[in-house]
Amino acid sequence: MVDFGSSLKVLRLKANMTQAQLALKLGLTKSVISAYETGLRLPSYDILIHIAKIFNVSTDYLLGLENRKDIDLSGLTQEEIDALLHLIRVMKK
Secondary structure, three states: OOOHHHHHHHHHHHOOOOHHHHHHHHOOOHHHHHHHHHOOOOOOHHHHHHHHHHHOOOHHHHOOOOOOOOOOOOOOOHHHHHHHHHHHHHHHO
16 A cells, blocks of 8 residues: 555546545545545545545555556547547457
8 A cells, every 4th residue: 555645646636636625525634635645544445445436446556556557538539539449458458
């Protein structure tokens, strides 16, 4: 769980969300979110699952057990996105 705090911070910033906004969604305080991000505290299993759902990632990703990369598809047409997704599926086989 060494990477949890940094993973959480990166996801939160990518979502243009403040610590206070995330805390509100989770029913926590801003100071708890800060403690998570700095590694002073770790979330309960319930909170971990809720965080994963908010950011649409797996708990393994949050815990640093899964190496997942995000790709910025903004500016692409739906046809281009579909072609890239098809290429990714082919490469994974």
